[in-house]
Amino acid sequence: MRATLLATALLALLTADLHAAEAAQPAKRKSAQEIIDAAPASAWRDLDPANTLYMELPAGRVVIELAPGFAPEHVANIKTMAKGRFWDGLNIYRSQDNFVVQFGDPDGEDAGKAKPYPPGTRTHLPAEFTRSDQGVRFDRLPDADGWAPQVGFVDGFPAARDPKAGKVWMAHCYGVVGAGRNTPPDSSIGAELYVVIGQAPRALDHQLTVVGRVVKGMELLSVIPRGPAPMGFYTDPKQRTPILSIKLASEVPKAERTRLQLLRTDSQAFRDATEARRNRVDDFYTQPAGHIDLCNVPLPVREAPAAR
Amino acid sequence: MRATLLATALLALLTADLHAAEAAQPAKRKSAQEIIDAAPASAWRDLDPANTLYMELPAGRVVIELAPGFAPEHVANIKTMAKGRFWDGLNIYRSQDNFVVQFGDPDGEDAGKAKPYPPGTRTHLPAEFTRSDQGVRFDRLPDADGWAPQVGFVDGFPAARDPKAGKVWMAHCYGVVGAGRNTPPDSSIGAELYVVIGQAPRALDHQLTVVGRVVKGMELLSVIPRGPAPMGFYTDPKQRTPILSIKLASEVPKAERTRLQLLRTDSQAFRDATEARRNRVDDFYTQPAGHIDLCNVPLPVREAPAAR
Numbered sequence: 001m002r003a004t005l006l007a008t009a010l011l012a013l014l015t016a017d018l019h020a021a022e023a024a025q026p027a028k029r030k031s032a033q034e035i036i037d038a039a040p041a042s043a044w045r046d047l048d049p050a051n052t053l054y055m056e057l058p059a060g061r062v063v064i065e066l067a068p069g070f071a072p073e074h075v076a077n078i079k080t081m082a083k084g085r086f087w088d089g090l091n092i093y094r095s096q097d098n099f100v101v102q103f104g105d106p107d108g109e110d111a112g113k114a115k116p117y118p119p120g121t122r123t124h125l126p127a128e129f130t131r132s133d134q135g136v137r138f139d140r141l142p143d144a145d146g147w148a149p150q151v152g153f154v155d156g157f158p159a160a161r162d163p164k165a166g167k168v169w170m171a172h173c174y175g176v177v178g179a180g181r182n183t184p185p186d187s188s189i190g191a192e193l194y195v196v197i198g199q200a201p202r203a204l205d206h207q208l209t210v211v212g213r214v215v216k217g218m219e220l221l222s223v224i225p226r227g228p229a230p231m232g233f234y235t236d237p238k239q240r241t242p243i244l245s246i247k248l249a250s251e252v253p254k255a256e257r258t259r260l261q262l263l264r265t266d267s268q269a270f271r272d273a274t275e276a277r278r279n280r281v282d283d284f285y286t287q288p289a290g291h292i293d294l295c296n297v298p299l300p301v302r303e304a305p306a307a308r
Numbered sequence: 309m310r311a312t313l314l315a316t317a318l319l320a321l322l323t324a325d326l327h328a329a330e331a332a333q334p335a336k337r338k339s340a341q342e343i344i345d346a347a348p349a350s351a352w353r354d355l356d357p358a359n360t361l362y363m364e365l366p367a368g369r370v371v372i373e374l375a376p377g378f379a380p381e382h383v384a385n386i387k388t389m390a391k392g393r394f395w396d397g398l399n400i401y402r403s404q405d406n407f408v409v410q411f412g413d414p415d416g417e418d419a420g421k422a423k424p425y426p427p428g429t430r431t432h433l434p435a436e437f438t439r440s441d442q443g444v445r446f447d448r449l450p451d452a453d454g455w456a457p458q459v460g461f462v463d464g465f466p467a468a469r470d471p472k473a474g475k476v477w478m479a480h481c482y483g484v485v486g487a488g489r490n491t492p493p494d495s496s497i498g499a500e501l502y503v504v505i506g507q508a509p510r511a512l513d514h515q516l517t518v519v520g521r522v523v524k525g526m527e528l529l530s531v532i533p534r535g536p537a538p539m540g541f542y543t544d545p546k547q548r549t550p551i552l553s554i555k556l557a558s559e560v561p562k563a564e565r566t567r568l569q570l571l572r573t574d575s576q577a578f579r580d581a582t583e584a585r586r587n588r589v590d591d592f593y594t595q596p597a598g599h600i601d602l603c604n605v606p607l608p609v610r611e612a613p614a615a616r
Binding site: 097098143144145146147173174175183185198199200201202203205206207218219222223224225226277280283284285286287289291292293295296 | 405406451452453454455481482483491493506507508509510511513514515526527530531532533534585588591592593594595597599600601603604
């Protein structure tokens with residue numbers, strides 16, 4: 001009897017302990033993907049056709065989101081050039097491994113051969129390397145970064161900030177699109193553009209004007225054969241990849257548009273997914289890093305749900 | 309006359325100022341490339357044929373330096389498999405954009421189809437995620453890194469270190485080669501290998517066994533068409549890139565070897581070149597970063613000079 005009572009008491013204790021243990025153990029953590037999949041519709045934003053470029057290559061379409069907030073003058077000029085079909089029939093004339101592909105007019109510096117700019121194109125623009133951080137929403141990452149005092153996201157773009165200088169700029173992460181220039185800081189007009197295809201060359205940050213980011217189709221640019229000449233230029237024009245056309249999405253019939261949505265970087269779902277990435281723990285990853293580099297943070301893109 | 313005197317005096321002042329300015333201005337800084345080009349022969353090391361793999365693809369040769377210091381058991385097993393020509397006729401069966409290409413036996417997990425391992429291959433190895441830092445020369449970078457307490461170079465490989473834990477490990481930079489595994493930490497044997505082709509996935513650090521680094525031919529791997537299935541796998545076996553052969557350089561006739569030298573990461577030239585990269589200033593780069601990320605540091609490779 002005593003034994004039975006003792007057993008009963010022990011069982012009660014054990015049960016209580018088990019319940020306590022269950023209560024103390026957090027619910028199984030959601031993965032970044034599970035968080036993104038469960039994000040509400042309000043966490044997603046539509047890509048704005050007026051600020052989107054479609055670059056049509058023989059292999060398919062590359063979709064670029066322009067960043068007028070970072071480079072208003074360059075973006076306006078790029079829109080003028082796209083409307084004037086400047087890039088149609090030009091090509092990707094540079095592909096440097098672990099660095100950039102670059103496109104535009106390979107004869108742009110040869111006055112006799114250069115393709116004329118469309119009417120309205122401005123042939124001189126100010127450098128737009130940084131912008132004021134006044135009134136700019138900066139979704140800061142908690143992580144340290146040797147390149148800038150702060151890193152995070154602005155308008156969905158990877159960005160860095162110097163609060164003392166009151167400046168913010170886009171970071172040269174994979175897929176970021178910048179305006180090639182010559183030596184003078186104000187020598188770019190957006191006609192010659194490069195796309196980062198390797199380890200983020202952050203030393204370029206705030207030294208060039210960055211105009212946007214590839215949101216779909218990076219895998220078409222990243223596999224373009226590397227050029228054998230210095231800096232990845234080609235030795236034979238035949239090696240270049242032709243550009244069929246570059247158009248603003250707003251100029252393409254609706255039925256032919258790639259309808260995309262991007263996860264808002266100011267959404268709770270984005271913050272939670274990033275936190276899950278920073279501390280990834282599952283059967284495979286047993287030691288969470290407790291850290292993520294700005295350029296390792298995925299910026300989720302999805303097909304827009306069918307119209308309701 | 310007075311005017312002339314005044315002019316002479318002004319000229320003298322101006323000249324003095326110019327000389328002072330010249331004296332105050334440091335000698336023109338050498339670029340990283342100039343420093344590397346001027347490095348003495350002693351700053352270069354020959355690639356050891358006994359620790360070098362040649363991966364022959366239809367597009368050409370990829371040269372991999374193995375890292376027995378980091379993963380002695382895996383590297384020994386890889387050598388056994390290379391001598392037994394395990395990979396000849398197998399393929400690159402995965403290419404995931406901004407992440408890795410992976411090669412080996414696509415049927416390796418199907419007991420009925422898997423290619424047998426060569427005699428002597430060990431089918432179970434310990435995980436070799438980290439090594440002790442005792443007696444290891446660690447050429448530390450001065451820069452902060454959110455992934456590890458210290459970063460730098462060991463034996464010419466990009467590495468990270470935790471002095472408190474007394475551990476060092478190779479960092480997942482562009483071109484680094486690791487051993488794919490299943491869920492158990494000790495489930496890799498070096499038969500399935502991946503190569504980093506994008507932004508350094510440093511969250512993989514010390515969670516997988518890293519076996520070496522591509523020192524030549526990355527541009528052949530990085531352009532391999534991305535697989536359309538999840539994680540970059542192919543949907544059709546025809547999409548895979550065949551591997552003609554993988555051999556140890558020491559098993560290839562001398563005349564057919566790729567004779568390479570690597571800049572020693574413990575050389576003054578390497579330190580100076582890295583410092584020049586950290587603080588790049590020239591006509592184009594007007595604002596030195598004062599920083600470099602581990603995976604942005606180039607590890608120079610050159611053809612070995614003709615035999616003397």
